[in-house]
Amino acid sequence: MSADSIIVALAGQPNCGKSTVFNALTGASQHVANYPGVTVEKMVGWSKANGRKMEIVDLPGTYSLTSYSPEEQVARDFILHDKPSVVVNVMDASNLNRCLYLTFQLLEMEMPLVLNLNMMDVAERNGLRIDTEKLARRLGIRVTPSSMKNGRGKQELLDSIAAVADAAGSRGNLPRIDYGPMEVFLREIEEKIKAETSLSGEYPRRWLAIKLMEADREVQSLIREHHADPDGFLSFVDVKRTEFERENGLTTEMHIANRRYQAAADIGKSCSESEKENKITVSDRIDRLVCHRLAGPLILVGVIWILYYLSIVQGYNLTNYTWPLLAKLRSLAESVLPAPGFIDIPLLRSFVLWFVDSINALLNYIPIFFILFSLIAILEDSGYMPRMAFIMDRLLSRYGLHGQSTLPMVLGGIYVGGCAVPGVMSCKGIPDARSRLATILIIPLLNCLAKVPLYVLLINIYFAAHKGLAMFFISTISLLMVLPVAKALTMTVLRRMETAPFVMEMPPYHLPTFRGVLGRAVERVWLFIRKITTIVAAVAVVIFALLQFPGLGAERQGHYQALADKALAEFHAQIEATTYAGPLQGDGVTDLINYWDGYKTEKSQAGGQDKAAAVDEEFKGINPVFFSIVNAEGGPEAKKVNRAVKKLDRARRMLLLDMRKERIDRSFLGRMGQALEPVTRWAGFNWRVNVALLSALAAKESSVATLGALYEPEEGGEALEERMARTEEGFTPLHALALMLFMVLYPPCIATAVAVKLQSGSVRWMLFSMAYPMVLGLSVATLVYSGGAALGLTGLQAMFAFYGLALALTIVMGLVGNKSDFA
């Protein structure tokens, strides 16, 4: 960093418009990282003003600066250790009194401070007048008003930052809060710190003393590190605290908070004037409906339905328009790669196409995510989110979850069709570490979109007569399993995790701005692309190798080659007498087949007659002879050859599928599937199903695709349903039910696992999130299949029995008492 570059930190309470200020100052040059060791996001941006470069760090929004929450601790540590040149305290101008509470703490940390009174427009509209000059005088720091949402006050703020940075070191006399009867105690502790430790140079002494009176754990451990006799010193502080509390009848924390609020109220009163009272009445009137006992839950269901409808249903429709773009990408890759031979596909070709397909499968979700993230941003900005938590907390907290688990669960798919990735990502907002982890761990068990194709496939074959019922069962059963699982996790592995109080602000409603919502949506989609797709790409490579190798032996390869030669010989005999025999000799026929495939792809992608005609012209130009065969134009000979090529192509496709199937059978993944059969047999899974399930580890859509490859078609056009029903005669609805339940409890896909790692901040929890659903799923499938078979239940009976069991378990688990965390 050059000498004229400075670090500026933005500090402020939640809902004060801090991110708007950050965006206004930095524009597009931002970067998201994590603070080391915690899952708190670190937002860094860059700005340039008056020839000075600034690195701007957006600290997490906090009400205070204690060591109880990771956010507060991160903010505090940054200020103390990274020593920014200027700290900008952003505050909501309408909420002066409460915001000053944080300002006093920043003043006590003796940082070069600028006060930014943001959202002045809202305050003015509410009839609040603030005398900023008087406020600046009373606080002894610069105060700049702004309403960054409308772009007002940016330059003034930059000027103030520059002025404070220039004046570094020459700090005037800062006003300090008079802690009254505690002052004597503070002075005594300060003296001891000065005399007995080397902390004075590094930390403001008065701040240390106040924190010690508050029994702040972090400062206590600082003392432990820097004092020759820490126990003696800390017990001295303890004695002083008890003495103070006995004399004043108040805990030290209460006394300190009281004094701060009194000072804030005093300054607020002398520097601001309010014409209208009660600005919360509008929000209150809305809440009378939104939090109403009957209307509230109904509105909540409505909001969730709209969220689903717009993102999942309409977003899916949108993919009809975006998919052709991705398909073009694939055909571009196809055209560049080495062309396939008659039965030997070059490894490079199959690898790159597999890779493109894997990435495309994810990129295809972008429209859905974009809509979803925009809607979430609207919910966040409007202030509805805390209401959602308020309504749902009672229900969810019974299961060890949190009111704020609602949104992640909705995104994960509480009915059918969510996605665990944004679900897990949105767990960030849950303040309670234990509920947050419980939520992260159960979200993969909800019904994401990718699980649906397998359900549809199995229901269509095995529950054809009760499709509606079976679909309802599978849609709702996941919630009935998730709640008891969450409770069980909370009572066992998560028992010792830290919890946090629920206490949550209910901010007034705001009208979200178009720019704010769009910006956040774009930022999050971009983050998703960057973080998730890179990992998925890496895993796609691994799975490819597992499916591809060791591959067919020379002997089997020879076997298939002989079959191919036979088919070719038949073909050549058929067309011998025609004029086309010449051009189709040797590689000619392979060229024709590739030409035909290319033609078909281009035709299907050409929208409209004009474009189709253009494709015709293009292909005619490339090879007029092939063109006449493909379109059977040019008399009976062309027709005859056209038929013969079609027959040959069918034979070739069959061969390729057989080879693929055999390659998968012999592959590492296939062998794993076979090795697992002794265990999975009890759940009703044969090794083919195992292979399909294993391949679904990368992405669940793969399960149906792999099953498709394993159950090869004999006649062209036969649907997978028919093939599976025919090939697996021993497969009953009970098997299907066990398989579906296993799919519900299937471990997270790779993208989700990465999200779990990011949000839980640990590889161990990621591995746990993959292992426990596997065990649970296999147990449930075994219970249903072996239990159902032992009792002689049909698939439908077993379905009802299991539903009843899950419902009973959910109710019982909900009744198991929660011990108070604070008693």
Next chain:
Amino acid sequence: MTLDQVKPGGKCRIKSLSVRDRLSQRLLDMGVYPGLSVKVIRNAPLRDPMEIELSGYCVSLRHDEARFIEVDPS
């Protein structure tokens, strides 16, 4: 009397917090401190949590947390 016993619409004055550490600090930081007058606005549809109005803004908390807030009805 403790805050969780106050019915919606009821007003009271906070006397003291009968809890320490995490919860008490959080309450203090959110503006719940002795001497302040608060009004209970409503309970959630399933009764818990509750919403209270402090000086100019609203906060929701669980009854399980409110029972550590000692109040005088006013």
